[in-house]
Amino acid sequence: MKNDLKQELPTLDEAKSLLKDGQRLSPGPWVDHSINVGKAAMLIAEKCKDINPDTALVLGMLHDIGYRYGHVDIKHILYGYNFAMEKGYDKLARICLTHSFNCHDIRASLGNWDCFSREEYDFVDGYIKTEEYDDYDKLIQLCDTLALPSGFCLIEKRMVDVVLRHGMNEHIIDKWKATFETKKYFEEKMGASIYSVLPKVIENTFEL
Numbered sequence: 001m002k003n004d005l006k007q008e009l010p011t012l013d014e015a016k017s018l019l020k021d022g023q024r025l026s027p028g029p030w031v032d033h034s035i036n037v038g039k040a041a042m043l044i045a046e047k048c049k050d051i052n053p054d055t056a057l058v059l060g061m062l063h064d065i066g067y068r069y070g071h072v073d074i075k076h077i078l079y080g081y082n083f084a085m086e087k088g089y090d091k092l093a094r095i096c097l098t099h100s101f102n103c104h105d106i107r108a109s110l111g112n113w114d115c116f117s118r119e120e121y122d123f124v125d126g127y128i129k130t131e132e133y134d135d136y137d138k139l140i141q142l143c144d145t146l147a148l149p150s151g152f153c154l155i156e157k158r159m160v161d162v163v164l165r166h167g168m169n170e171h172i173i174d175k176w177k178a179t180f181e182t183k184k185y186f187e188e189k190m191g192a193s194i195y196s197v198l199p200k201v202i203e204n205t206f207e208l
């Protein structure tokens with residue numbers, strides 16, 4: 001496996017086994033969603049000269065690995081971070097935290113923060129505000145918005161779906177704007193629409 005961040009990442013076989021383990025511990029649609037985030041990240045990366053598709057695949061597959069501890073809402077980001085750090089996968093740990101915050105603002109998350117201690121909340125808040133995102137952070141943030149457990153769909157459809165399920169807050173528009181900026185960023189790198197490399201977007205979006 002070609003992997004430019006090997007020391008910070010599981011191999012593809014390890015990623016598959018971690019996901020399988022996660023499914024056994026905490027079955028749910030998050031597993032198929034994660035597989036599809038990985039696939040989308042790999043397909044987009046293959047069209048960009050400076051992003052490693054294998055790295056993108058592994059990071060996408062494991063970005064939600066915090067759900068192995070149960071259906072824990074937004075707390076999965078911290079569980080995932082701690083799990084990956086304990087294994088020495090620093091790059092993955094980072095993705096577990098950054099994937100939900102594309103505009104560096106913790107308030108743009110619709111999750112329920114009641115389950116965080118003050119220290120935990122401050123840690124995530126500080127991390128999100130100060131870290132500069134690299135292409136892998138941005139790529140997984142983008143793919144998280146277009147991958148359903150059943151496949152890939154139009155970003156706008158998933159945005160509305162999330163708001164219908166979790167409600168709206170005043171910071172969501174910033175998050176949406178950041179998503180479209182990220183989409184444009186990768187499309188300029190690819191020289192093509194992201195949808196041109198994602199199979200069955202039309203079928204999934206329109207439920208054909």
Ligand SMILES: [Fe+2]
Nearest residue numbers: 033063064144
């Ligand atoms: Fe996700």
